[in-house]
Amino acid sequence: MKKFIIKLLVTFIIIFSVAGTTASAENIEEKSTDIGLLDIPNTYWAKNEIFQLMELGIIEADRDLQFRPDVVITKGEAAIALAKALKLPDIPFNPIYNDITEETKDASKILAALEIDLVPSNSENVFGLNDKMTREQFAYALIQAFKLEAINEEIVISDQAAINDNFKEAVQIALQHKLLFTNNGEFKPSNSVKRVEFASALYKALVLTGKISGEEYEYKLQNIETSKNFSIIPSEVNLIKLSFDEHPIYIRSKDELIYTGHERIDNGFSRDNIYTYSVAQDAKLTVTVRSFDNGDYFLFSQLVNPNSKTVIVDILQKENDVVDFSLARFDNYPIKRSDTSKGTDITSYPTGLLSYVKDDGSVEERMVGKAYNSKQLTLDYEDGGKSTMRSLLSETEVLSYAKIGSTLMSVYRLQSVGNDIVDHWYVDSSHPLFKSDLNRESWMQETARYFKKRNNWYTADGPYNKMVSTTEPMPESGLGYGRSLLLVKEDRALTLYKNQQDRYFENLVYNSFVNLQNFKMGKEYWQTEVTSTYLKSLYNITAPFIDTRFNEQIALFYYNSGELFNIPNYKEPLRNYADLLVSRKEEGHIIQVDNNSYYISDYFPVNQKVTTHSSMNHVLGGMNILLMAYLEFGDEKYLETARAIQTAIERDQDKWIRDNGDIWYKISPEYEFVGDDYKHLTLEDLIQSYKLWSQVDKTYLPTIEKLIASKASYLSNENLGYTTKIYNGLNDIGLLKYLPEGPEQTDAL
Template identity: 35%
Template sequence: MRRVTFQAVLIIMTFVVLSGCGFNGSALFAEEPELLGSLDDLELTVEAEGKKTLLNVTEQEIYGGTDQTYLWRLHSGEASVHLEVTVRDFSDGETMVFARMINRGNQPAKAVLHVTSEEGQPDSRLLYPDADFERDHDPTLGYDETSFPVGIWSFQAGDHVLADLMIGRNHLSKELVHLYEDGAKSVLRELTAERNPLTYSATGLEIELLSDGEDLSEFWMMVSNERLFKAESHFDEWQGYSREHYKRVNKWYTRDGAYRKLPWSIQPFTEQGFGRNLGTMQEDEALRRYRETGERYFRTLVFNSLADLMAYRSAGEPVWKTEYTSTWLKDQWGTRAPFADTRHNESIGLFLLETSILFDDPDLLNESRQYGRFLLEQRVSGNVIDVGEGHTFIADYDGVFDDGVTHASLNHILSEMNYLLMSYLHGADAAFKELAMDMKEAVVYTAPDWIRDNGDLWYQINPDLTYEGNDYPQLTLSDLLTSQILLQELGYERNDAFDELIDSKMAYLTEEGIGFSDEIHDLLDDLSDLKR
């Protein structure tokens, strides 16, 4: 595929530090443009009031491409600001550009990206609606104040597309850190502002990053020398999905991963807490839509997600560990960051498995099995709940905790089992299947105890074998139906104990007037040919 070279497209970054007495344009001086990576026509010019120092230019291999990062230190009076620009160049021809100002001083700052073309003018091709849309108050998350990208702008010379650019928003935040006595820490962000950074004219686009002082100011954009959406209907459908499921869709991208709204039960606490949520860092919906449409925008989101996931995991670790503390887990079990969440790692494992198949990548396939090896180690290490007759459940969370083994929730148990079965179906060791079948037998052994008096299911089983907690409306039901399908694919008959749990949950939802999701209907259709 053709690499992005930004033919005749010039991107210039101008940096301005605003002093207390106001900005004095005459005090500026410019340095020669710096070539950014392999993008031959992409140039960066940094201007600053006072001294500036280019600290380094680094290049790092990532999944599917290369990151080239430029880091400057800029000074104005007592202000000290670092400016970081990363060009993430994927081998299939797309590019992600991430800009970040790190302002540790108390003076405001501004950065401007000028995007111009010698051959064409910018045109707003596909725009998102106004960011000021109605948001529901979530009892767990509160309000998610983030919104969608600005939209796609194009540079075109006649019928020839010079570049399509998806323009993100400017997010301002403060990093919050809680240190523990053993040196571990919980890390998250407090969102302080979100802005539309874009203005435009006949000569080009102007993207403005602002800093209030003592904060981080970030921006992202995706660039292609082909249409990001060849069919406008696919953009419209994505826009509609994003609005309906705005709490699920990633909107704030950085070179280190996407940031999502976190529950209020976090340490350190802030109502506007955002973090790198491992349950949603993988772009599952983009992967599904890429399979259906082949649109480059979705493909690039998938590759960017893979690059983020591969860079996030610590060296030598078999799994991905959550970097922020949940006070719900900490208060109940003493669990705090960093820790491995089995459900999040199951989601990552399946995402890696699906992408390894789609892109025919044996390295991704091997990475997808790391989580299975971790589950096998967890059973051997004794991080399990013994439910009787030799049956055990792996605890939801790993590590050394103040109060020993944590609970095991039914949705985690089933997702682990389903991941192991799916991995086995795609060539994993027989040990994966053996562990999955042991889990199945433990569910069968405890099935009647999971059903509550009202027909709903309990959320978790504790180490003392008590059951508690409210189950998700449909997540666990989806897991149960998926289990039945996978067991059938392996040649087993439909399981009566699993049917008992399914029937009870469905009856409860029907009685409560809760309709089934499209996913549940699809899974039920897949099971329709099975004999009772």
Template identity: 30%
Template structure:
């Protein structure tokens, strides 16, 4: 009997073992370390207890750069817990940007390490003290933006150099509408320095908890990105002062910046790719003025991110990917929608980049927005003030229930841009549309001017479809737009506008009563 019991026990163990073999997960045939690169090594990727399985390598040819995207599935034991990728962007001047990301889809916190080889020992100029010296005040629209500036600037004995971005850890939030369209924002969890320099290696760590996305970036050149450490530091100081709009959280298809609280999905730490700040006009202007290599490279990268963003969205124009609850409540419009002022800024940057960077093909790209405005006029997304006198609605997109308002600054920006498009192409339809917008502004005339209260002599922000006015205007933006428009119209057969002069005088009078040196302020805002 005892012998039979032993035999039965052995049979049971064998059966259990057999079932374990049948139903246990297959061991992952991955690598504990992978080497990234084609002709030469870009980086090594590894992580404690992690394995990596290579995915298809994607390649993209842009007008100002070439991208190679290396992607890997990440496993902890036999569990698939996420993906890691490095986008190697080679700019047309030979400089490179490396964008890294680790998306953790598991439950536990994991750390992926990316090690970049260096051509020698690197001397790092840290920007920590610069970034922490500026107080980040509460803003009534976006709250507090805690993001600072890049980590620092590294130089090597052979003349090569590296510009190091921070690590940004975030959670992706989405909301899907009945139209099937989706609004997307990032909720920032942390900004931190991910780097350690060890001998001739630059080590970057991407740590993320479950459902978090960790990202970082760096720029490297075989030459000095700045002609001196002092000039690199001066740029970092300018970024620290202008921290709200400085471009620091860079990704292959856009830069993330703090967005208003009035967004869907709602979060007070929301960041998004703002269409009007995908360009980098400041860097382009500085490149044209100084010739510094960094500004050339960051401008080329801005051109590339603009192209990559549109390719990602598969659209002709650049559409805002997060919903403004203010726009949605007023007109029903939700993401992805078109914001005329943001697209105007982007299109003007492409015009300037075509000249400043010598990329002729950007000329045709820069008038896509002009064609859109013509189509908006043809489609009737306008507020009419008589024959051939109308303003284009500020927004257009899914869910629209009525024609949106037209703000004075948007209208002026559109007409100024259209005149530039006409100057470059000679296409009369751009001039005609610009003049229709001007005629509408002139038909409204002095009704733009507020007559009483603390804003007496200021101008209204917007006119609605029923021709009522509302909203407090920007302090300087609209005044600068009026000056730019007058200068542009003076070069045409129509000449300057008497109504524009009246609005300039009234707005200036209002600002002077607030103690502002109007002439100085306007001159500082108008590019030569």
């Protein structure tokens, strides 16, 4: 892992002047300070004045560690700085001016400056808080603040007539004291004052009037480190603090940025704080901070831009007391893409793991994702249903960073190209997210290998993944992405957390429960939101519909991990789904075999009335759920329905087995056995059925063993190997003799 060690040393040399003579070298005193700015280099002409005024607390840099010397100063900012320079006592708030409220930053200091007429107001009731300060107003402010008088003959100004009569004397005095200057005889009174001009003149006035010593400070800045893609923004920006004092987060944009609301959602085991902002009037930024009971949190940001203009928003997070940091990148393990044709998944993996060491020796970490630009696609149907997905435009790395002294600032840029949606995420923890470097590197390697089955595009509403070509509304590019219920639940993360206890996987599982809850949207069962053109052509089914396999897997996810993660009512999805399966006979969603035997259909349409096929993996999965519900709740109706399915399999066992030993994929409503089965998935289901019937009724085991042996033999003949789940399952039921030959796989093919 490559480390980026970042150090900042800011020193200044105090050079004493005695009787107009510079002090000898032995009188030079060196000191250090933590003050540093990204846009004020050693060569900057007013560096010393800016840094000294900052040390005295008279002026401030922006909260993104920039001073922006060429940005013009407002009357409000000038009033605050003058009040601080003169150490004026704060004035209790008094609603004199319509544009100064109790919420106005440093309102008491502004009022103190206005009480002694340091900065001219626009009118009796309006100060002009955010108006740009003009040069003539600044001259007036300086003379009023420091009580300076004329010392020389009047200086000729070619645009004298343009100066307001109330400010002419002040302009002359400011020029005579060389606080301000003309340019080729022109004063340009209505021009705005830049921050650097304000700082330079204010510094001179303080020295001139003996309010500071006049000692010359020479600041030396060394080794301010930034990432290669870090960029300075010299122009004026809008900066809003989101939340958190310990880990301050800011929203930044050059466009108008207005806070519009906050919502808090408590899920019991997690909390969502949702902040919304308008950007450039019509665009909307939503930042969701999803915090968990372990103290970690996801930060999801989404920029929705309905216009054609480019909009850029930065999410900034600052960490203090940082002595060292490193970035472990996923692209240390390149993805090997076997297919690069049109419509192939172009997403990859997160950027990497940002680790930083605090001055107390503790380590904090942040997993940083990439940004995804997309367009929303929706297809409405006449029956009231609709299918939705996103058309992916790009995946972009957005992390940049800078470290000054002990402050580490990371920047996450959301850049909309217009008429699009931009999503970004990261996971933050005050502890290491992995127990060891080995665990971290192993996850990165696994993610590169199985990138199509690992989530990388997270949003506050769930992860998006590549949809198969047989879904609609598929964009012309073929890059259609949607929320797949099987990938919303983090099965692999759950397994790794149980095995390794890494916080990162714990957070992924917590997040999965929130996403499943959000996806369900108060409905009784989980419904798909994407239409399968395969099902549409066969049965005229469109979204939404209930996929039995999806609901089965979600029920298992809750049942197998809910107690570990303190999820309220974690057994209820198992009961609810078992109840749904029991009700299918009455609803007609079955393929009848005889009076006592039937298969339950794979799909239950919401808006259409039709019976679909039954695939072996769905049939087994539903039967297994019924057996688990019977063992858990003891209700005979679950066992009765499970027996109806198992006796159907008993009757048709020979029909399910193909000539090559594989299992047919499905039985059609016309009672035809057709289709190529999944490589490993059905064997995993058969093993689970064997295990459950062993606890309920062993008379069914020979049939299940026969199917296991046949499927395993086919996998061996094709050298397709086995999954870790197959190995563990066969070992548990004492049938390891059927372990297929070939390589071991992490994920079922």
